[in-house]
Amino acid sequence: MKEVFERIRKVAKSDSTVLITGPSGTGKELVANAIHKLSNRAEAQRVSVNCGAIPGELLESELFGHIKGSFTGAISNRKGRFELAHQGTLFLDEIGDMPLLLQVKLLRVLQLRQIEPVGSSDAVDVDVRMVAATHRDLEAQVKDGKFREDLFYRLNVIPVKLPALKERREDIPLLISYFLDRFTSADRSNEISFSHEAMDLLMSYDWPGNVRELENVIERLVILRGGNEILPEDLPSKIYRTNPLVSSQYKTIFELPNQGVDLKTILSDIEDSLILQALSRTGGNKNQASKLLSLNRTTLIEKMKKKGLEMGDSV
Ligand SMILES: Nc1ncnc2c1ncn2[C@@H]1O[C@H](COP(=O)(O)OP(=O)(O)OP(=O)(O)O)[C@@H](O)[C@H]1O
Ligand SMILES: [Mg+2]
Structure with missing residues (x-):
């Protein structure tokens, strides 16, 4: 995490795009906030969009805005989040859930730094710092054809990986x-x-x-x-x-003696002892013994072979 914080401090002042990845609940949104607050854009807005929560058809107009009459329900002109984030930071959360068609449009915006509201052909310049996040493995999604490779590279300029707890x-x-x-x-x-x-x-x-x-x-x-x-x-x-x-009942096994232990030997001894106890308690029945140890029968047999633990006639 120290490396992560160091990286956040370094990248915050730049305008480079940041891609934050990590399992759910590891603090991706917190990091996105921190990047904005430490940046030169801190006075301007931080606008966020959860790409996984907004249905595909609406997401385009949510991001880029629309003009009156461009689709049913577009009763007036509306600015998109890109324009609202002008001179600030746009946080695209759950970017891995963005539909492919929209990924193409987003890539264009990142290249041209211009957006086109839905229903309009007039491009609008936007000055936005992008931070994206996802709990998905985007590289795997690229391999599966679910995420565009070119967009992945555009977003992944500065990767920030948050480790599981x-x-x-x-x-x-x-x-x-x-x-x-x-x-x-x-x-x-x-x-x-x-x-x-x-x-x-x-x-x-x-x-x-x-x-x-x-x-x-x-x-x-x-x-x-x-x-x-x-x-x-x-x-x-x-x-x-x-x-x-x-x-x-396990506490004595795990009580660390003052002089310390040789962990590998002691774990192996404990394993031997528990396997032998299970076998003796079940009269050498490997099926029942493996159940007592929460092992597959074959795993138990392999362990016994490896350790030379044989118990005479057995089932
Ligand atoms: N390093 C941290 N210090 C203090 N609080 C943290 C830290 N990391 C995460 N949290 C807290 O944990 C919770 C989850 O964090 P956050 O919403 O940023 O996770 P996330 O990675 O975006 O999760 P998800 O993928 O589910 O959206 C928040 O309440 C956040 O404040
Ligand atoms: Mg989140």
């Missing part, structure tokens, strides 16, 4: 204290703390909804918590239950 877990504690501040009155935020176990769970959860999901979880915790220390059982069940660290 699980790829930057060290940000989790920082984000948590930021959200705690936000959701409690400033003077009371340090009254709330997390037990070690609760923090471990928050750090090891995969956060499929990324920062947005974390934000929602913290907001809920602040409102619903019983005491000032948040314990594992206060966490949403998806975080609390799916994690093996919670179950106290």
Whole structure:
């Protein structure tokens, strides 16, 4: 994220087109805002359009405007978002959802820096800095013929990639204290703390909804918590239950001795031990044992072969 922030600071002052990519909830809109605020265009408008939310037919007039009578319902001239963003920044969100036909028109606008309102043949000059974002893999879309390659290169002048939260877990504690501040009155935020176990769970959860999901979880915790220390059982069940660290029967296995461990050896030992326990509990029945271990039967057999774990006669 430091690299991302560095890049934002560097590119903000230029007029180059920025393409922000990353999974849902990673902060793409936040970054687009920051680029505008740090730019020389900060005094002018930041206009945004969600290309995925507006049906194709309307999107063209939304972007470029229309003149009276150009289609049913066009009762007066209307300026498009490009013109509204004149001298400012235009944020095209969910650009990966833009219909192909409109992609052609957008490419033309980017090349000529001119728009033509729907129903008009008079070009209007626009001075707009473009920032686009998508949660889709645009290069894959290009390969599948769903996104124009030439437009992709035009947009992707400065790429900003936002990593999923699980790829930057060290940000989790920082984000948590930021959200705690936000959701409690400033003077009371340090009254709330997390037990070690609760923090471990928050750090090891995969956060499929990324920062947005974390934000929602913290907001809920602040409102619903019983005491000032948040314990594992206060966490949403998806975080609390799916994690093996919670179950106290595993705790001794995972307790780190003072002198440390050799992780590879110990993981392999734990695996051996659990496989042998499952086999002995099921009388050597590999079908049942594999169920106890949530493995495929063939995976279990492969592991046993690799590890030389054979148990005499078995099913
Ligand atoms: N680094 C961050 N610091 C603080 N808040 C963040 C950060 N990143 C994201 N958020 C918050 O997470 C939420 C989701 O962010 P945002 O809307 O920018 O995500 P997005 O990538 O545009 O998601 P989507 O693809 O679903 O539109 C917002 O409320 C935003 O304020
Ligand atoms: Mg967004």
